[in-house]
Amino acid sequence: MLQQTQVATVIPYYNKWLRRFPDLAALARASESEVLHAWQGLGYYARARNLHSAAKTIASENNGKFPQLANELKSLPGVGRYTANAIATFAFDRSVPIVEANIARLLARIINYQQPIDSGRGREAIWQVASMLVPARSARAFNSALxxxxxxxxxxxxxxxxxxxRRFCRASKPETLPRKKPRPRLKKLTESHLWIRNRGRILLQQSNGRWRGLWILPPLKTRSRAGPAIHLSIFPFTHHQITLQVFAQPPRKIDKQKQRWIDIDSIDSIPIPSPHHRAIADLLAARN
Ligand code: SF4
Incomplete structure (x- = not known):
């Protein structure tokens, strides 16, 4: 949950998540829809899918026993070097290094590293320093301290x-470190969706794209005869700035494979990505 997300934002989600899925078996038993719904609002839904899939893998292939070694952890879906080592060291006190943003900045300064730390070479150099420093015992305390x-x-x-x-630090101008590669420029995209309301229900479609498994306003295929947009909002997504525009259309025959009429009263019980959830709330408020 903490990847790309601040602690203060995560805490209520974390508590709610643990109430809903108190242990690994409960998460493994849950449907994808329940998992996505509990994650709703945190974004980057691949993390929720991976967590779910990792719980199912441990439950079915490891008799529910949580792996303790970084190498075993790394074979789970969505678990890379950082996550595997962080679990191994914090949960099981294993002597493995961890490098996250704060540690990378600290180590780059201590060795006065002048190359970009987000390049392949820079990343490896920082991990190498972390590996050299991690002690054989009490690695949990050491990594927490770093x-x-x-x-x-x-x-x-x-x-x-x-x-x-301070005695060990070689940085002469620490505020100039760490160096990073220039950021890619934000690309602007416009996405058009439909607002189709039938009495107390609205039409939603299950996404098989960016928000796979979540429910979104149905995409508009062609803008001809769409009329003016009734909602406009902007949201960021990785290196994109996306303008969401929504157009009203009358009720029509639906694609039963992917689309469903949803009671407005039950909107909060299904997983909907935040930009679409905000658009729906906005349109319901404006049109009631
Ligand atoms: S001396 Fe300054 S730059 Fe060096 S590790 Fe400490 S706080 Fe960072």
């Missing part, structure tokens, strides 16, 4: 005066 040092002291504006590792 994270805290990066988050609280070696911040983007470093507090070098109070830094406990």
């Amino acid at each position: 994270m805290d040092l990066g988050a609280l002291v070696c911040r983007p504006r470093p507090k070098c005066q109070v830094c406990p590792v």
Whole structure:
């Protein structure tokens, strides 16, 4: 949940998630729709799908026993080097390095690394330093300390005066580090969808694209005869800035394979991505 998302945002989702899926078996038993619904609002839904799929894999292939070694963890869906090592060290005190944004900044400064840390070479160089530093025992405490040092002291504006590792640090201009590659420019996209309402219901379609498994306003295939948009909003998605426009159309025959009439009263019980959820709330408020 914390990937690309701040702690304060995550806490209510995390508590709700644990109430809904109190253990691995409960998550493994849940339907994809329940999982996506519990994740709704956090975005990056691949994380929810991977978590669900990892729970099912552990339940079916590992008799429900949670793997403890980083290599075993890495074979689970959606678990890369960082996540595998973070679980291995924090949950099982294994001696493996971890590198997240705060630690990467801290280590780049300590060794005065002048190359971009988000290039393949830079990433490996920082992981290499973390591997050399991690102790054989008490790695959990060590890795927690590195994270805290990066988050609280070696911040983007470093507090070098109070830094406990100042003696070892080689950075002469720490505020210029870490270096990063220039960001790709945001690409602008426009996506058009339909607002089709039939008394107390609206038509939604299950996405098989970006929001696979979630329910969205049906996409508009051609804009001819669509009329003016009744809703416009902008949202970011990875390196894109997407304009969502919605057009009203009268009720019509639906594609029963993918589309469904949803009671307006039960909108909150199905998984809908936030931009579409906001558009629906906006349109319901404006049209009631
Ligand atoms: S001395 Fe300054 S730059 Fe070096 S690790 Fe400490 S806070 Fe970061």
